[in-house]
Amino acid sequence: MESKDDEIVAENGKTEIPKDGSVCGFDSLHRLLQSSLSPQLFQEVSRLLLGLNCGRALDTIAIPEPAKSLSSKHDFDLQAFSFRAEKESLREPRIVRVGLIQNSIALPTTAPLLDQKRGIFQKLTPIIEAAGSSGVNILCLQEAWMMPFAFCTREKKWDEKHGEVIWNTAVIIGNHGNIIGKHRKNHIPRVGDFNESTYYMEGNTGHPVFETAFGKIAVNICYGRHHPLNWLAFGLNGAEIVFNPSATVGELSEPMWPIEARNAAIANSYFVCSINRVGTEIFPNPFTSGDGKPQHADFGHFYGSSYISSPDSSCTPSLSRHKDGLLISDMDLNLCRQLKDKWGFRMTARYEIYADLLARYLKPVSTPSHF
Numbered sequence: 453m454e455s456k457d458d459e460i461v462a463e464n465g466k467t468e469i470p471k472d473g474s475v476c477g478f479d480s481l482h483r484l485l486q487s488s489l490s491p492q493l494f495q496e497v498s499r500l501l502l503g504l505n506c507g508r509a510l511d512t513i514a515i516p517e518p519a520k521s522l523s524s525k526h527d528f529d530l531q532a533f534s535f536r537a538e539k540e541s542l543r544e545p546r547i548v549r550v551g552l553i554q555n556s557i558a559l560p561t562t563a564p565l566l567d568q569k570r571g572i573f574q575k576l577t578p579i580i581e582a583a584g585s586s587g588v589n590i591l592c593l594q595e596a597w598m599m600p601f602a603f604c605t606r607e608k609k610w611d612e613k614h615g616e617v618i619w620n621t622a623v624i625i626g627n628h629g630n631i632i633g634k635h636r637k638n639h640i641p642r643v644g645d646f647n648e649s650t651y652y653m654e655g656n657t658g659h660p661v662f663e664t665a666f667g668k669i670a671v672n673i674c675y676g677r678h679h680p681l682n683w684l685a686f687g688l689n690g691a692e693i694v695f696n697p698s699a700t701v702g703e704l705s706e707p708m709w710p711i712e713a714r715n716a717a718i719a720n721s722y723f724v725c726s727i728n729r730v731g732t733e734i735f736p737n738p739f740t741s742g743d744g745k746p747q748h749a750d751f752g753h754f755y756g757s758s759y760i761s762s763p764d765s766s767c768t769p770s771l772s773r774h775k776d777g778l779l780i781s782d783m784d785l786n787l788c789r790q791l792k793d794k795w796g797f798r799m800t801a802r803y804e805i806y807a808d809l810l811a812r813y814l815k816p817v818s819t820p821s822h823f
């Protein structure tokens with residue numbers, strides 16, 4: 453449901469941010485534009501904002517009735533698109549259907565941990581069923597999807613089983629329930645309230661790419677999206693789709709969100725699937741983060757807005773800024789090779805120069821003996 457009831461500009465001239473996390477009463481910027489502009493203007497604005505895929509706007513996919521009714525019954529955003537590739541003479545299209553789920557937590561952070569986990573499982577069940585009934589081949593959830601993003605308070609309340617080295621790990625599960633592999637988050641943030649380095653260490657799994665029945669996939673966990681060489685490494689290892697399960701808040705990163713993943717998709721000729729959690733999570737004990745802000749108990753608004761970027765620079769509209777959601781997309785993986793051939797970024801790269809620079813940059817500088 454869309455409403456325009458929220459005031460956008462207050463009497464003092466300052467922009468008011470709606471407290472429900474909507475974009476002035478709309479689910480997303482795209483929906484705001486759609487409702488505010490004439491169809492012709494909206495089409496032109498969408499072309500400029502989202503780009504074109506093989507010269508045309510993305511097609512939407514007809515969503516099966518069972519998925520539609522789950523979305524209206526459980527009030528989650530549901531959108532579906534399709535990225536095409538040019539027809540090739542030697543290869544058949546390689547179309548894979550991907551689903552991304554964004555969600556808020558189900559219970560207050562003060563509820564017993566197991567109840568919280570159960571609550572999230574319960575709210576995710578219909579969304580996962582909608583993905584299944586839509587024929588999704590690969591489904592990705594957000595970072596730390598089964599818990600509040602509690603890595604702000606620096607408190608540690610767990611038993612001795614968790615006392616040793618911990619990593620933030622994404623597990624890749626095959627379509628027979630088998631574990632295909634895992635990836636441990638490479639870059640751990642120390643920014644704003646993201647005090648994650650208190651909890652877990654930098655990953656040691658490198659940049660694995662998993663060869664699945666549906667394509668070569670990799671996972672770049674959240675803050676890793678700010679590191680272009682991290683994206684590059686997944687590309688050099690052969691990824692065709694890189695998932696970026698995230699947890700980030702509006703005040704910190706929202707202007708960066710539509711840019712970084714899209715740029716990575718372009719620069720590395722692969723698809724990027726960006727997922728962010730939804731909602732405001734409030735913790736029992738106020739905390740500070742050494743950034744001069746007064747102590748506070750909430751993490752700010754996790755702004756959802758999950759979306760998919762393609763190697764040809766087109767992207768889907770994003771999911772809701774404040775509601776749970778499922779984004780489905782078909783993608784013809786032949787597009788990765790086609791864009792490599794067109795732009796030749798891999799061929800024209802000067803890796804030897806960068807390798808040399810990095811080797812020199814990493815050499816220890818000699819320090820005076822009195823240090």
Ligand SMILES: NC(=O)NCCC(=O)O
Nearest residue numbers: 641646674675699700705
């Ligand atoms: N979860 C996480 O790494 N968040 C860091 C903040 C950001 O990268 O926007």
